[in-house]
Amino acid sequence: MNIAEKFQSDKCVLSYELFPPKTDAGVDTLYAQVQQLLQFQPDFITCTYGAGGSTQDRTLDLISEVKSRFNVPVASHLTLVGSTIDDLRDYLRRAGERNIDGIVALRGDAPKGATKFETTAGGFSYANQLVDLIDQEYSHFSTLVAGYPETHREAVSREADLDNLKRKVDAGADAIVTQLFFDNDDFFRFCDQCQARGITIPIVPGILPTSSLGQVNRLAQMCGAKLPDALLKRMAEKDDPEWEYSVGIDFAVTQVQQLQSQGVAGLHFYVLNQSKATMSVLSELGYARVEV
Numbered sequence: 001m002n003i004a005e006k007f008q009s010d011k012c013v014l015s016y017e018l019f020p021p022k023t024d025a026g027v028d029t030l031y032a033q034v035q036q037l038l039q040f041q042p043d044f045i046t047c048t049y050g051a052g053g054s055t056q057d058r059t060l061d062l063i064s065e066v067k068s069r070f071n072v073p074v075a076s077h078l079t080l081v082g083s084t085i086d087d088l089r090d091y092l093r094r095a096g097e098r099n100i101d102g103i104v105a106l107r108g109d110a111p112k113g114a115t116k117f118e119t120t121a122g123g124f125s126y127a128n129q130l131v132d133l134i135d136q137e138y139s140h141f142s143t144l145v146a147g148y149p150e151t152h153r154e155a156v157s158r159e160a161d162l163d164n165l166k167r168k169v170d171a172g173a174d175a176i177v178t179q180l181f182f183d184n185d186d187f188f189r190f191c192d193q194c195q196a197r198g199i200t201i202p203i204v205p206g207i208l209p210t211s212s213l214g215q216v217n218r219l220a221q222m223c224g225a226k227l228p229d230a231l232l233k234r235m236a237e238k239d240d241p242e243w244e245y246s247v248g249i250d251f252a253v254t255q256v257q258q259l260q261s262q263g264v265a266g267l268h269f270y271v272l273n274q275s276k277a278t279m280s281v282l283s284e285l286g287y288a289r290v291e292v
Helices: 024-040 056-070 085-099 127-137 158-172 184-196 214-222 231-234 241-261 275-284
Strands: 013-018 045-048 074-079 103-106 142-147 177-178 203-207 266-270
Touching: 013 024, 013 056, 013 142, 013 177, 013 203, 024 056, 024 275, 056 074, 056 142, 056 266, 085 127, 103 127, 127 142, 127 158, 142 184, 158 241, 158 275, 177 184, 177 266, 184 203, 184 241, 203 241, 214 231, 231 241, 231 275, 241 266
Parallel strands: 013 045, 013 266, 045 074, 074 103, 103 142, 142 177, 177 203, 203 266
Antiparallel strands: none
């Protein structure tokens, strides 16, 4: 069963997102973390890469090794940054040779030192063009695209952002995975707006279980997510890492419970290569563990 087919059942699909470490020691640690996470029987695992494609080859090596070691479906991120159309074709060819199951098709953020995305000569300008390429020439891949419950930071308007998402869906996307968010009302509103535009493919909320006040502030600044005052105030009540961790986990558990009560298609956890927080949330939610 490929990744797209997993969304055709009534099961809430579980997935994780990894980031390729910079060192071989970090990679070994990541494999150990993945083995722990597999106790909760995820349906697939994705792997991103650094700005400007700085770890693209390491991503392909890592995610194909995850599939080989653990026999779990995997998807590789792929962006337009710094790539010609031929470069994209080459990556897709190599991903196919390594039996990668899916592609997370993204335009990509501006590389370090740049203020905005610039189209590479001979490359694409929009993610929907990449989705169309995959649909036309590499249709064996399941294709996931990004959605933004709080609107993409570079979008000229909410309407324009949703129109762009519709183009990606129309080009052949199989499912939408959202940017992380902390207010479920934003997600539900986003789903309603998608439905109004005729978007009917699964929409999977992206979840980040926060483990510290510093972490949540840094990540929210990077991606533009709004931080609930209640979460920040509660975390700041004690200058204690264990307290901050427990508050973050409790918040994530409540957030996921509310999402599940509305029948979301899946849950996509931004693991950040630290399995403890995600495992704590899944345990609190009652996910059963199996020996791996």
